[in-house]
Amino acid sequence: MPHPLTVRPQSLNSKSRRTVLKAGGALLISVLAPGAAQAAQILAVRVWPADDYTRVTLENDSDLKTTHFTVKNPERLVVDIEGIELNPALKELVAKIQSNDPYIKQVRVGQNRPNVVRLVFDLKEEVNPQVFTLQPVGNYKHRLVFDLYPTNPPDPIAALIEKGDWSKESPRDIPQPAPDFKPVPRPDTRADQPPAMAEGDKNNSKSPAPPAMTRLITIALDPGHGGEDPGATGRGGSREKDVVLSIAKRLKAKIEQQPNMRVMLTRDGDYFVPLPVRVQKARAVQADLFMSIHADAFVESSARGSSVFALSDKGASSTAARWLANKENSADLIGGVNIKNHDKQLASVLLDLSTTAQISDSLKLGKVVLGEIGGINRLHKGAVEQAGFAVLKAPDIPSILIETAFISNPEEEAKLTDDDYQDKMADAVLRGIKKYFAKNPPLSKNKLT
Template sequence: MSRSPEICAKPVTYATKSRRRRTVLKAGGTLLLSVFTPLPSHAAQILAVRVWPAEDYTRVTLENDTNLKTSHFIVKDPERLVVDIEGLELNPTLKQLVAKIQSNDPYIKQVRVGQNRPNVVRLVFDLKEEINPQVFTLAPIGDYKHRLIFDLYPINPADPIAALINKGEWTSERSPATDPVPPLAEAKPDAKPDVKPEIRPGTDAQPAKPEPKADPDRPSTLTRMITIALDPGHGGEDPGAVGRGGSREKDVVLAIAKRLKTKIEGQPNMRVMLTRDGDFFVPLHVRVQKARKVQADLFVSIHADAWVETTARGSSVFVLSEKGASSTAARWLANKENAADLIGGVNIKTHDRQLASVLLDLSTTAQISDSLKLGKAVLSEIGGINRLHKPAVEQAGFAVLKAPDIPSILIETAFISNPEEEAKLSDDAYQDQMAQAVLKGIQKYFARNPPLAKNRMT
C-alpha cells in the first residue's frame, strides 16, 4: 500500500525548528558580512616607466594596470617635487625610474623612490630649478594602458625667439614694417639699356634711366627674413604610425625635418623654427602657437602616412578645409592625426579648448587660398621623386593647420605601412631628396607670391 509524502515525512519538532533558524541566521550573517566587508584590494602594478626630457618641459610617464590616485606638493630649499601614489606597492619596474633620469635633463637632478607607508609609494624629484608641475592621468587608448603623467614646466618659459637667438639660429634684422622691397629684377652695372636715352636739345638735364625689365620667374629680393615653421609630427608618447619593419613615424619625420632645416638655412634671407627638435610630445594647438609667436611666413607639418592595406603608397599634400574633407580618406586621416593629443597625452584641465575654436573661426578663405598655392608648388616637386597618392592637393579639418594668418600645409611623405616605402623613409638618400623637393616647392611658391613686409603681431 502506498503512502502519501506527508506520512512518510518525519515529524518536525521544536528542536528541529531551532536548528533551522540558527542555520538561516548564520547564513544571513555571512551574506551581510560579504556585502559590507570590503574584499582585500589588489595593489596596482606599474607596467612601464618612461622619461621624455626636453627644453620645453620634461615628462615622466608611469604606465599601470589601473587608475591611480595621487597627491603632490613642492618643497623649497632645495627645490623638490614630492608625489604620493596610493594603492601601490614598490616593484622592480618602478625602481627603474631612478636610472631613467639623465644627467642632461633640463629640470630633474635625480629621483628617489620608496615605500612611504603601506599601499603608498612616494616619489621625490630633486629639481635643478623652480618648476610648475602638472600631474594628471590618461585613460587607456591604443596600445597604452592607464597612464600617470608628470609634466615639469619651467616657471619662466623662454620666449621662442629668444631661445633661437641663444642657439645662434636667429639673426637680428631691421623692423620688417620699414624694410624696403627692391624691384623684382635689378639691372647689372655693365648692362646696356634696351632703349636709348632721349636728350632734349637746349637742356642740361640728365636722361632718366630706363626701368629694368622684370623677370616673372625670378623670386623677389627682400631685406627682411622669411621665417619657416617646420613641424615634425608626433613625438614622445605618440610614436605615430609604425611600419612592419619597426620604423616609427615620429623618428623618420624628425630626420626629414632636420635635413630640410639645414637646407633652408643655407638660403639667403631664410630661417627656420622647429616645433620640436627632439623626441618629445607637443600638443597640436601648441605647435600652432609656436609658429605664430615667431611670426612664421609658412607652416609645414611633416608626416608619414599609414593604411590598413600594405599596398597603399605615394606622397600627398593636405591643406585646411572649413567645408568638409575633399575625400573620405582625407577625413579619416585628419581624424587620425587630430587624435594625437589623446595618444600623446594632454592635460584636459589646462587644455585651452576656447583657443582651438577661435583658431578655427579665424581661419579665412585667404589663408586657405595661399595654402593651396603652397601645397600645389610642393606637391609638383615631390612628384619628381616619389609616386603621388593623389594628383591634387587634398583638404580636411586638420587641427594643426588652423593658424589663421599663416599659409599651412601637411605633407605625407610616403606610406610607412608599405614595406617598400618604409625602406625609403629610413634611407638617407630619400630623406635628403624629400627635403630638397620641399625646399624647391617653397622657393617656387615665394617666386610667385613674394612675402609682404608685416608688422610684429601682438
C-alpha cells in the first residue's frame, strides 16, 4: 500500500498535472541557473570629479552587496560587487574617468568570478574611500556610491588665499574701500610700524604715515544642489544646479573686484556638497556672510518672482516658506549622504546654537538684498520670509537663501539662462552686500577654534 502522502501522477486530473509540471520546470531552471533570474542590472554610471573629492555612482535595479579594500604601491581601490554580471552600462565607467580627475588615474572593470564584478581604481594619491548604498528616492533607483576623499585635504583658508588674485598683494597694497562701506581695522593692526621704504626714501624723515590696515571681508557663496542632485528642472530642460552655479561665479568675480573682499564658493563645479558641510566650509574660512543661491520651482508654472529667506527659530512665516524649506532640506537625500559617517551631532549643535542675533542680522541683510533684486525682477513676496532651512544654521554668520526666479515658469526659465539677466542678478546682490556693510561694518574677530 502506498504511503498516504504519496500521490501517483495517474491520480491527478489534467489541471493538477499541468501545475506540477510547471512547478517542476521552474525548480529545474532555478537549480540549473541559480541567481540568473535575480541578477541585478547596472542601469547607469556617473562620475563627479572635484577638488573636494571624486564621487562614482552606479545606479541599479536592486540593492547590491560589496566588499572593498585598498592596495599600496601603487595606490589602488579594489571593489567586488556581488550578484551582477558585466554589462555595457558598467563598461562605460572606463571611458567616464577624465584625465584631469584629481584622484582617479583610471579604472579597470572585469568579471572576477561568476556573479561577481571587480572594479579596480588606479589612484593618483592616497584616498580615504567611503563606499555605501542609497535607497531609491526621487527619480533614482538603488545607488551604489564611491566617495574618494584625499587623505590629506587642503587647508580651506590656504586654498582661499591661493585662488584670490588679491593674495599677491601685501596688506598695505590693498586698495582703499569704496566710500559707501567702511571695514574696521584688523585686531592685529600695528599702526606704529611703517612700511619698508625704498632705498631713495631712507633719509626722508617726512614720509607720510601708512594707511591703516583693513581686514578682508570674506563672503561664502553657496550654489544650491549639484552632482547627483540637479535641483529643479525647467520645461526647457534647464537645471537649477547649472543656473545657480553660473550666477554664483558671476557674483564671485564681481565681489573680488571690490576692495577688501574675498569669496569662497561651497562648490565651484558640478558635484554634491551635503548641507552641513556647506555650513562647515563657511565657518572654516570665518565667513562674514553666507548666501545660498537657488532657482525656485512650484507645481503651478504660473508661479513667478524672486524671494529672499532667512532662518526662523519660531516656525515658518508662511505655508509656502515651510514647503520650500522642507524641499530644500531634502537635498541630502537626493544628493546622497553616507548616513554612517554623517555628522548628526554637528547638525544638532548648529541647530541649537542658532542665535537671535544671527537671525536679526540675516533679516537686515535679506531686506537690502531683496530691495535690490526687486529692481530687476518682480518679487514673489515683498518681505523676507523665514523658515527652518538647514543650510542657514551657521550660529555666527548672517545667512540668507536667495531664490533668483522660478525655473518652473517658462518666462523666468528663459531669464535664468540669459547672460544679461544673470549679470543683473549678480549686480543686484552685490549692491545689497555693499549697502549691508555700509550700515553694519564687520566686527574684528579672532580665529575660530
